[in-house]
Amino acid sequence: MKFVSTPSKMANRTIAVILLCVVSFGCKQPAKNVPMYNIPVLPDAFSFAYFKLGTYWIYLDSATHRIDSQYVVSANDAPLVITGATAQYDGMGGSFGSFNCVYQSSYEGAQYTNEVAQNQYHPSSTTIYESRYRAGQSMAIGANIFQIPYSVNTPLAYDDTMIIVTDNTSFILSSATLTNVLEINHSRDQTCNNLKTRTFIKKGYGLLRKEVPDSNRVWNLIRCHIVQ
Numbered sequence: 001m002k003f004v005s006t007p008s009k010m011a012n013r014t015i016a017v018i019l020l021c022v023v024s025f026g027c028k029q030p031a032k033n034v035p036m037y038n039i040p041v042l043p044d045a046f047s048f049a050y051f052k053l054g055t056y057w058i059y060l061d062s063a064t065h066r067i068d069s070q071y072v073v074s075a076n077d078a079p080l081v082i083t084g085a086t087a088q089y090d091g092m093g094g095s096f097g098s099f100n101c102v103y104q105s106s107y108e109g110a111q112y113t114n115e116v117a118q119n120q121y122h123p124s125s126t127t128i129y130e131s132r133y134r135a136g137q138s139m140a141i142g143a144n145i146f147q148i149p150y151s152v153n154t155p156l157a158y159d160d161t162m163i164i165v166t167d168n169t170s171f172i173l174s175s176a177t178l179t180n181v182l183e184i185n186h187s188r189d190q191t192c193n194n195l196k197t198r199t200f201i202k203k204g205y206g207l208l209r210k211e212v213p214d215s216n217r218v219w220n221l222i223r224c225h226i227v228q
Contacts, residue, residue, distance in 0.1 A: 034087050037094035039118040040079070044148045045126040046228065047203035049114040050077060050099050054227040057103075057206065059219040068107035068219065072227075075101045080117065092120060109135045112191070125149065132191040142190025146201075150182070160188035171200055171208045173221060178202055204228065 056071035077099040087093025100115035111133045116126050126148045131140035145156060156162045165183045172178070181202045189197040192212060200209040204226060210219045 032088055032091075034090075035092045035094075035120070036087070037092065037096065037120050037123070039094070039096050039120065039123045041077075041097035041099060041116055041118060042126040042148045044203065045116055045128055046077075046099070048146070048148070048201060049116070049128045049130075049206065050101050050228065051075065051103070051114075051206065052101075052227040054225065055103070056225050057221055058223040059210075060222045062218040062220060063216050066107060068105055070103050070105050070112070072101060072103045073111070075099070094120075096120075097126075110141070111135070113140075130191060142192075142194075144186070144189065144191055146184070160186050160190060160194075162186050169200065171202070171221075173205075173208070174223065178205070178208065181208060 051072050052075045053072050056069060059068045059070070060066075061068070080096045080098050082090060082093040082096070084093075097118040098116060100113055102111055102113050104111050113129075113131045113133070115129050115131070118126065128146040128148070130144045130146070132142050133140055144160075144162065146162075147156065150164050150167075152164050152167060154163070163185050165185055167180060167182045169181045169183050170177055170179050171181050181200050184199045184201065186192075186197045186199070188194045192210075195212055195214050198211040198213070199207060201207050205221070205224065206226075208221045212218070
């Protein structure tokens with residue numbers, strides 16, 4: 001008599017589970033429809049805060065007559081592009097404008113960074129962050145915000161009160177008069193040891209003048225070479 005072995009119920013169940021797993025993993029899950037954005041950096045933000053290699057500024061302190069040379073050491077304006085699996089995971093994707101510009105101060109031995117990173121929450125504005133780093137340290141000492149488009153006489157609070165007082169002042173640089181300069185007051189400037197400051201900036205130049213009333217110091221731009 002010939003005996004034919006048959007699989008047990010447990011064996012059948014195991015085989016079924018294995019087959020189900022193979023089928024499940026073999027089938028690719030359909031991609032979700034996630035929102036895709038295209039949010040570039042506003043052009044004015046580049047004019048105010050993005051400078052390429054070769055750029056330098058020379059400042060003179062009116063109180064001590066010391067010179068501070070600041071020069072760009074790195075610059076990058078590549079957008080952040082989110083697609084594929086990352087977009088599926090994040091629940092959104094697209095192209096988000098960004099830039100960073102790092103410049104070194106010879107007087108302080110510190111580095112400053114201007115940077116922006118667009119996001120889907122504020123597509124019609126660009127926020128510029130300015131940070132200061134001590135040599136050899138990765139933690140920022142302070143960060144300020146400057147938002148494009150800006151509003152005159154509207155306080156912007158971010159650990160200090162920042163107000164653009166006017167965008168119609170002037171500044172004399174090498175006997176040339178620069179107009180349409182922004183005057184910005186800080187109640188507690190994090191990039192200047194939390195002191196009160198008044199700064200003057202202009203498109204295509206960046207910082208022209210910085211006043212620190214509590215220390216009677218005023219840094220004036222006396223010479224520059226700009227590459228944008």
